[in-house]
Amino acid sequence: MLKKMNLWKNQNNSSSLRDRIQQIIDHEVPSHVAIIMDGNGRWAKKRALPRVAGHHEGMKVVRKITKLANELGVKTLTVYAFSTENWKRPKMEVDFLMKLPEEFLGTFLPELIEENVRVEMIGYMDKLPEHTRKAVSKAMEDTKGNTGLVLNFALNYGSRAEILDGVKRVLADVQSGIMDEDELNEEVFSSYLMTKELNDPDLLIRTSGEIRLSNFMLWQLAYSEFWFTDVLWPDFNEEHFVEAIEAFQSRQRRFGGV
């Protein structure tokens, strides 16, 4: 597996990073990693660039981390690309963010296909602009047979809305007799969420020093390990990802037990 990796060629600490990667692979790799990619605006501001320049740089980081996660054997990588609250941003920024999936997939889809990555999405797709919807749907269709990493975009996603919609659908199913109220348990309720096909995240990463969930996967993160870093998302690299997974591997998960 390591032979495939040419990521580290020009880095001074290449051998130690390679060793660390091998160590990771030899231990339990988190099956589902979710990332709140924060700090694009501040990254741009520090460089006197428009905020959207930070988003554009952040898009390239998604590619790098997807590649590495796939090579490490992570099964699902969920990236929070646009929240239901992000519509409040200036129109120009929203328009830019809505074009990023097209640019990302337009550029990298062949590579994702070659790497056996499957593209998925959670979020309210029908409220996305048509061009965004088309790009994501095409990628999902073109990669549906792939068996490697699932790259799951949270796009126009909001966890409270997701949970409320789930509750409404449960009520409708109970009222119409499709489901008995007594059958409702955590597992059944999970199947009413947008993540019904996915395991819950094992590890949540948030960049940029903010320590909050921002309406992201509130149900699904109940037992996840959290890892926060001050690094701004456009500066996040393979070494940071390795560090997060090492931290995960050093923790003892008890799921409420002892």
Ligand code: FPP
């Ligand atoms: C938060 O940073 C980031 C977002 C709202 C957008 C995240 C999107 C990307 C990283 C690119 C998505 C890539 C693809 C492939 C679709 P912020 O703007 O709130 O940063 P700030 O807190 O520093 O202002």
